[in-house]
Amino acid sequence: MLIDSSEKVDAIVIGGGIFGCAIAYYYTKNNPGKKIVVLERNEICHAATSRAAALVTRIRSKQHFIPLSLETYRAVAEMEKQLNESMDMKRVGVLHVAASESAVADLDDMMRIADSFNEPSEYLTHETVKAKVPWLKTDEVLKFGFIPDESYCDPYLLGTFFARCAKMNGADIRQGVEVNDLLMEGNTAIGVSTTAGNIYANAVVIAAGAWSPVLAMQAGVGLPMAPVRSQYWITERNDIFPVDSPIVLLPDVQAYARPEGGGLLFGIREAKSFTTSPLDIPKDISDFSFSPDRGVSDLSEVIDKLGCFFPAVYDIGLKYYIAGFSGYTPDNNLSMGIVPGIKNLFAATGCAGAGISVSGGVGLAFAELIAGRPNPYDFAKFSIERFGKIDPFSKVWLDKCALARSQKRSG
């Protein structure tokens, strides 16, 4: 479709991943009659979003994420009604496993956090856990905490639910349209130039995932995040992986797992996470080779630690390998809000591996911000200015962000 080169809308979102689609959903819902355009150069939700393990964790040690994730659950219920379809969220709960004194202390904190958000939680005995999670070796475990209402989902479905509802509400979601440049007038963003012409708007949101720093740099802003690889495997089917068994978080070995189609989906944090400059990522993520050996050498480095809890890992067949880029920061926080020093420019980036979970809150926050209303959440910890001036393409910066992921113990 050829777009009128003088087209003017109220808001432009660059990137049709889950953040872009969620922003469009809330913006159209809360601002009837206003025009928002989402520009996606490939197909919506095909990049990080469709690759997520999609733990939609609400209760976390980083308590400022929790209200954002609670909003995601609220949005799911609302969109199910709007579309008259089920999202089929898998409400299997999260089992926190603590096998060291420090993990026990963290677990006790987590249970207190659950209480303070009125989220049901209970400590489980070894016997109960053995029955619920047959693949888990429990001998070395000191304490189990269970939060039963936590879920995982199909992340592509969640992203496209946001997009479909947004479209029904009047959003214009254009696939196959690439943003080449931000259009600036002094220190004000006034629109974008695309492969299908220029579009002008009162607000421009960069929600371009791993590629976001490339766009922000056009406005002279070093966006503080780096694309860092996340990877996981899905085993072949086996009776030791009941489909309704919980998500399992193993902070002592920096691993997580959940059921997937009769097998087990499990991910690890490598001793040194892989990162690359946003400038070096191809436009279509399917053209990027994340690992020549499907992560096997990374898995071998940690397999003995993991094997203490998941002994079947040595023999079970690995059917699928999935990898993608999440946006990380040195403090494992989101990196988002109003872009400092630039009028009408916003960035919804740096997901810290939690973008599916927090998508509802992120969508609502930006819908309000770009409509000129106050952010309903406190984004102080996500501020784009918090690291001072940084070069998002430098090795020093990329390594700092990758290290943060390597050291992450929580889910």
Ligand SMILES: Cc1cc2nc3c(=O)[nH]c(=O)nc-3n(C[C@H](O)[C@H](O)[C@H](O)COP(=O)(O)OP(=O)(O)OC[C@H]3O[C@@H](n4cnc5c(N)ncnc54)[C@H](O)[C@@H]3O)c2cc1C
């Ligand atoms: C392996 C893996 C496991 C994960 N597990 C979880 C999990 O369990 N729970 C959780 O909450 N999160 C998880 N995540 C994180 C989650 O997937 C991301 O936080 C989320 O998908 C980020 O969404 P996004 O919209 O920012 O980015 P993306 O989905 O990557 O979307 C960005 C879009 O912008 C488009 N784009 C870029 N540049 C341009 C341009 N110039 N013009 C037009 N379009 C452009 C891209 O094509 C892309 O579609 C995981 C991620 C990975 C990779």
